[in-house]
Amino acid sequence: MQQKVRVLFVCIHNSAxxxxxxxxxxxxxxxxxxxxxxxxxxxxxxxxxxxxMKEVDIDISGNKTKQVSDFIDSGELFDYVITVCDETSAERCPLFPGQALRLHWGFPDPSVLQGTDEEKLSAIRSIRDAIKEKVKTWSVTV
Structure with a gap:
C-alpha cells in the first residue's frame, strides 16, 4: 500500500x-x-x-484549534506545509522545520472582515470557495 502524503495547513490562529x-x-x-x-x-x-462550511456539507464545529509548536515539539514530519495567510500577514506565517516542501497560498483573513455578520459571511463564502478550488486543483497534481 502506498504511503499517504502528509500535509499541514498553517495560518495565524487555525480558526478559519x-x-x-x-x-x-x-x-x-x-x-x-x-x-x-x-x-x-x-x-x-x-x-x-x-x-x-456547513453550507457545503462539511461540519468542522467539533474541530479544535492547534498550534504549530505542538507539531514541532512532537517531531511530526510533513511532506508539504501549506501556509494560507493573506499577503499582508505573510511575514507572520511560520516556517516549519524539516524537509517539507513549503507552499504559500494567500487568502484574505476572515478575522479582519468588517460589516454585519451577513456581509462577513458573504466574504467568507468567497474565501471558502477559493480555498476549495485551490485544494481541488492541487490535490490532483500531487
Whole structure:
C-alpha cells in the first residue's frame, strides 16, 4: 500500500483558512493524504466559518484549534506545509522545520472582515470557495 502524503495547513490562529484547507483536502484527497492544520498563535474556531462550511456539507464545529509548536515539539514530519495567510500577514506565517516542501497560498483573513455578520459571511463564502478550488486543483497534481 502506498504511503499517504502528509500535509499541514498553517495560518495565524487555525480558526478559519487552515481549517478549511484541511477539511477540503480530506474531502478531495480521500485516502491519499494525511492532513492536519495549525496556527502560529492560539485561536478559536470562527463561528461564521463553521456556518459557511456547513453550507457545503462539511461540519468542522467539533474541530479544535492547534498550534504549530505542538507539531514541532512532537517531531511530526510533513511532506508539504501549506501556509494560507493573506499577503499582508505573510511575514507572520511560520516556517516549519524539516524537509517539507513549503507552499504559500494567500487568502484574505476572515478575522479582519468588517460589516454585519451577513456581509462577513458573504466574504467568507468567497474565501471558502477559493480555498476549495485551490485544494481541488492541487490535490490532483500531487
Amino acid at each position: 483558512r487552515s481549517q478549511m484547507g484541511e477539511a477540503f483536502l480530506k474531502q478531495a484527497g480521500g485516502e491519499r493524504f494525511e492532513v492536519r492544520s495549525a496556527g502560529i498563535e492560539s485561536g478559536r474556531l470562527n463561528p461564521l466559518v463553521v456556518q459557511a
